[in-house]
Amino acid sequence: xxxxxxxxxxxxxxxxxxxxxxxxxxxxxxxxxxxxxxxxxxxxxxxxxxxxxxxxxxxxxxxxxxxxxxxxxxxxxxxxxxxxxxxxxxxxxxxxxxxxxxxxxxxxxxxxxxxxxxxxxxxxxxxxxxxxxxxxxxxxxxxxxxxxxxxxxxxxxxxxxxxxxxxxxxxxxxxxxxxxxxxxxxxxxxxxxxxxxxxxxxxxxxxxxxxxxxxxxxxxxxxxxxxxxxxxx
Numbered sequence: 510x511x512x513x514x515x516x517x518x519x520x521x522x523x524x525x526x527x528x529x530x531x532x533x534x535x536x537x538x539x540x541x542x543x544x545x546x547x548x549x550x551x552x553x554x555x556x557x558x559x560x561x562x563x564x565x566x567x568x569x570x571x572x573x574x575x576x577x578x579x580x581x582x583x584x585x586x587x588x589x590x591x592x593x594x595x596x597x598x599x600x601x602x603x604x605x606x607x608x609x610x611x612x613x614x615x616x617x618x619x620x621x622x623x624x625x626x627x628x629x630x631x632x633x634x635x636x637x638x639x640x641x642x643x644x645x646x647x648x649x650x651x652x653x654x655x656x657x658x659x660x661x662x663x664x665x666x667x668x669x670x671x672x673x674x675x676x677x678x679x680x681x682x683x684x685x686x687x688x689x690x691x692x693x694x695x696x697x698x699x700x701x702x703x704x705x706x707x708x709x710x711x712x713x714x715x716x717x718x719x720x721x722x723x724x725x726x727x728x729x730x731x732x733x734x735x736x737x738x739x740x741x742x
Contacts, residue, residue, distance in 0.1 A: 512544040516676075516725045517702050519689075524555050525696035536562030542698045551618035551726075551733055553678075555696060558582070558613075563606025571731040572620025573597040576719055578682070578696070580611030592632030594650045594658065594719075598625045599731050614680055614698075614719070621727045635660065643667030643711065656723035665715045671707040676700075676725040679707070684716030700725065 513520040522542045529538035533548065536559035543553040551571070555578070574596050575582070582589040584603040589595060591611075597603070599620050628651055635648030644661050651658040655675065663669060663686070671677060678700045685694040688709040693699060701707055702725065 510541075510544050510547055510550065512541050513700070514543070514545050516700075519702070519705060520698075520700040521691065521693070522698045523694070523696075524698055525694060529557060532556075534562065534564055536560075537564070543700070546618075546733070551730075553614070553616045553619075553698070555698075556613050556615055558605075558607040558611050560610040561606075561608065562610075564604055566602060566604040568600065568602035569597055569617065570599055571618030571733065572599040572624065573601070573615065573617055574619065575613045575615040576680075578612045578614060580607055580609060582611045582613055583607055586629075589629070590632060594628070594630040594635075594660075596620075596626065596628040596651065598627055600625075601627065618731060618733055619726065620731050622729045622731050641669075643669045645715070653723075655727070656721065658719070658721045660717070660719050663711045663716045663718065665711060665713050667711045667715075669707070669709045669711065671722075673701055673706050673722070674703060675723050676703045677705075677707055677720060677722050678725070679718055679720040682717040682719055684714050685712040686710060686716050686718075687712070 524540045527540055531538050538557045540555040545551045577589050577591050577593045579591050584605045630650045635650045638647045638649055640647050643664055645664055647659055647661045649659055681693050681695055681697045683695060686709045
């Protein structure tokens, strides 16, 4: 399966408006944003867990990165409420689920080889940074040599400009904005290749966004293994 596989092109998915696609696990549905592969894939998705649903234990040979959008995500290591950002490095594993239901943004098989740092950044955590023009607040959730993850709140009707020298991925968490004359509302996902600036006008109610700057796929990304019986999200 190939979905938005060409990383040299702008990609946008209005994920809040499309249908959920059932996964092999009862009660777990997906909205696919980026995908190269079948049931085991290099992928970015929004995943919904119904109350009481759970995956069996599985490993993530290529790493897993997720942001909880709604509800409480759970595994053996604890409970992760909405707003929590987690990085599980290659080789880690768990049996994820949700007692009361949740929705997450999840990225699979996109870690660099050798990246073994596990990170859990809970709501309100992260490193505050000086705000850019048009931003009310900005927190760094993860910062590496060539990859940076931020959560920002943008002022109503502000004009936002980002140079984007390396690549940009953005998810609208609340509110709305207009980019290239296209309305990006809640849970809209945008990906821009390196060198394509981001220019947007925020809606009247302001906006909150999650965004990642850096290579859209690292040169030393974990080698994708042949499909097997392992089920990932």
